[in-house]
Amino acid sequence: MLNHEKNIIELKNITVRFDGETILDDLNLTIRDGEFVTLLGSSGCGKTTTLRIIAGFLEPDEGEVFFDSKNMNGVPAHKREVNTIFQRYALFPHYNVFDNVAYGLKVRHVPKDEIRERVMEMLRLVNLEGFAKRSVAKLSGGQQQRVAIARALVLKPKVLLLDEPLSALDAKLRKDMQVELRNIQQATGITFIFVTHDQEEALSMSDTVVVMNEGKIQQIGSPEDIYNEPQNAFVADFIGESNILDGVMKEDFKASFSGHTFQCVDKGFTPGEAVDIVVRPEDVDIVKPENGMLRGTVTSVTFLGVHYEIIVDIGGFKWMIQTTDYAGVGDTVGLSIDPDAIHVMKKSKYSGLYGDYSTFSDEMEEMNQMSEELAEEYAEELAAQRAEEEEEEKDDASGGSAEEGAGT
Amino acid sequence: MKNRTFLQRIIGAPYIFWAAVFIVVPLIIVVYYSFTDAAGSFTLDNMKNLSDYGQIFRDSILYSIAATAISLILAYPFAYVMSRKREKTQQIMMVLVMLPMWMSLLILTYSWMNILERQGIVNTFLSKIGLSPMTLIGTPGAVIFGMVYNYIPYMILPIYSVMSKIEPSVLEAAEDLGSGSASKLYRVILPLSMPGVVSGITMVFVPSVSTFYISQKLGDGKILLVGDIIERQIQGNYNYNSGAALSFVLMVLIILSLALMKLFAGEGDDSLYV
Known part of the structure; x- marks a missing residue:
């Protein structure tokens, strides 16, 4: 079933501009069937925009999107065979766990018995078996995350898009979910496209890491390649020390x-x-x-x-x-x-x-530079002040002596 | 909140006093007048006489239902579009919605009289372009129009308020899971905006059913609603007892219809309808 040689998604010469700013700059990316691909970069690098183009929430200003060699430009999100896990899960607050997971199947008018079976199977997969009737508002972050995963996977998509899905979880839970997501990906063979700014997460989970910055791909490669053979100073600095x-x-x-x-x-x-x-x-x-x-x-x-x-x-x-x-x-x-x-x-x-x-961070470096500049300014101010004070002292001195003179 | 501090208890006091003196006591007086005659002795005559006004009660309710329905149909898509615009545009649209509310109902209604009159702006325009003039003022249409015009902001605002709280990503999730526009509306937007719809209906229906001014001016004296009759009983006939009985029954009708609607709309999660 898995065919790593087959290209499932191709992005060709994608450019996106927003308010005169270029978000994606002539981006080319090929994703193979069954891969766990991570788009890695800091905020504003264009990784989420890339994901939204694949999902169909955003049309590129230039360039073409192919699924299985079929051009997908202009095909709306609800007609694409991909599903998304949103950053803050985006569960339906008016439905319970079962109805959230069943949503996509109901929209597709799947028979009721089959819905029941498939939803329960999914809830088992994500360890939420007893929670079917629970309101989603009463779940913890990790549980909501599982509902979101089940809701997407129950539709058996060819590609699952994950937009920083673990960023809202605490560190230990995040580690567990990393392992769990990796296991789910390997068990189902679904292509995962995972967006994160966390380089450790990217290295530990992915088959392929795509490092992005300023709307461009800096390097594509296995985690080992990216770490051992960075192509430029940005990648070397961004991945590890x-x-x-x-x-x-x-x-x-x-x-x-x-x-x-x-x-x-x-x-x-x-x-x-x-x-x-x-x-x-x-x-x-x-x-x-x-x-x-x-x-x-x-x-x-x-x-x-x-x-x-x-x-x-x-x-x-x-x-x-x-x-x-x-x-x-x-x-x-x-x-x-x-x-x-x-x-x-x-x-x-x-x-x-x-x-x-x-310094360890760019921010600290900027702060240092700024404080240096401020310190210089302050020094100048102090010098000016001192000069003034000296003048005044001179005046006082002369004034005082005049008074003294009058007294004597 | 069992152990409230002295301060917590005391800050509510002025309003509780206000409500008791100016809301509860008058209500008791209304009930008292409803069941007494001019001499002050108990009677059910006021209630029995209400059967003369059956037609007017029915008209009032029908007109108000029509006005509420039209407001809802116009306000709902508008509120949705408004809630999805960027922040600046939303603020401008909000001001446009609120603008008529900052002007007196009297002035607004008089203006509409001028526009809709036999020799008003609309008819002058129609005759200018060679069409025969229409009777606009004094028709049920004019009264319902007046209600919609005056009360539609009270429909838009609560619906907009709940719609703007729906996260864009939730709507994207619906699309992502296969919902086209219709399915997204039916499965997500509609249920999530229901609390706003319920308050909107309440806030348009209640003032519509008890209005007297709009029906008097735009109905041109030909259309009588319950509010007009109450006004006539009290201002014209000085029959406080009959007026009070009419008010009392109207109040009961409003409470019943609101309770019915909450029952109908609130069959899901009650906590949503605060």
């Missing part, structure tokens, strides 16, 4: 960065080509300074249970290193990096934007 450095490819298998030439496993660059180098924090070993390829000073150490997270300053660039070895703040340490821990990427528009661990 990375130290991203400016480097030069001297020749095949020889990359130079941070003032040292390293052995690496990458080739095919023109000699002397400027490149971005990615080194994952867990791939760096801390050694004695005299044995290190690079040398630097530890500026911060955080204990995280499994390992220490150590920030090392090497020539002004802050490296993040995850290690079980301890080093103290202020220590001089050496870094050792294996050839296969070095990943070389072509330069992109994202080069230089990410990869230094002076």
Whole structure:
């Protein structure tokens, strides 16, 4: 039944604009039958818009949508063989659990006995057997989530679209639901297209991850590919932690960065080509300074249970290193990096934007910049104030002495 | 809420006092007058005499049902469209709906008299373009029109209020699960907006059935509703007892019809119809 070679959904040259802003920019995506595909990106990257185009809630301004090689442009949502799990479930508040799940079957005028059978079977699948008569308003978030899943799956769709379905659940329940969704996907063989901003979720659940940013696909690949072979600085920074450095490819298998030439496993660059180098924090070993390829000073150490997270300053660039070895703040340490821990990427528009661990988030970086600017302004103000005060003091002094003069 | 603080008890007091003096006491007086004669002794004559007004009661109810039904048919799609517009547009539409409510009913009704009169604006226009004038004023149509015109905001607002609370994603879910427009309306929008429909019906039917001004002016004195008779008994004949009896029966009729409607519409979840 499963045919991973068959393309079930194809998006060709999709462009969407909204209020003059380009939300999706000439997007091409092919999804194979039976795959668990995750669209991953931060908010505003176009992942939900992509999902809404597949569902039929939104028509692209340009481009074509194909299901099973049939053009679906202009086909309304209720005539498409896909079903959606909405972000906040969107259950029908006026129906109980049974009637929510039965909705699609009733619309299709399925005989009553069959509805009963299929709904109960679905409720069993999602562990809600005893809840058929319960009002959906009285369910917990996790239970509502299960109702939403049952309501969509009971129609046996070819493709299930999931729009950040786990974002409203607490961390532990989210983990359970991840496993459960994965199991359901494997048991039913239905193609899942899952939208999330959580990279861990994407890596742990998917067959294929599609990393998106600014309305464009940055990289498509298996979770391992995405993590080990990021195509540009954005992907390297977004997935996991990375130290991203400016480097030069001297020749095949020889990359130079941070003032040292390293052995690496990458080739095919023109000699002397400027490149971005990615080194994952867990791939760096801390050694004695005299044995290190690079040398630097530890500026911060955080204990995280499994390992220490150590920030090392090497020539002004802050490296993040995850290690079980301890080093103290202020220590001089050496870094050792294996050839296969070095990943070389072509330069992109994202080069230089990410990869230094002076701060962990872009937001913090902006705040730092802002506070620097504010501090400067404040300093100027203080200086101006002081100058004024000095003037006044002078005036007072002269005034005072005049009075004194009058007194004597 | 068993252990209410002193403050909680005291802040409700002014209104409770107000309601007792100006609502409950007058109601008792209405009932008292209904069952007494001019001399103050108990009688059922007032009630017996009401049979003379059977036709008028029937007309009042029929006109009000017609006005309520027309308001509902016009208001429902409007409220739906309004609730799906973007926020700014919704606000503008809301002002347009409310605008007539900010003007006096008297002025509005007089204006409509002017428009609908024998030599009014409509007929002048008709004769200008070579059509024969129509009798508009003094017809049941004019009275029902007046009711719809004046009370339709009270239908639109409660329906709009519940409709705007329906999440767009719930409607998308209905489409996603295979509902076309008709099925979406019947299975989702209609049941979810029922509480608004019930309040809208109440808020249009009650003032319509007891109006006297609209029927007097737009009915041109030819159409009498219960409100007109009550006014005539009290203002014209100074027959407070008969007027009170009419009011009392009208009140009972309204309460009965509202109870009936709640029973009919509220067969599902009662908690929705607060």
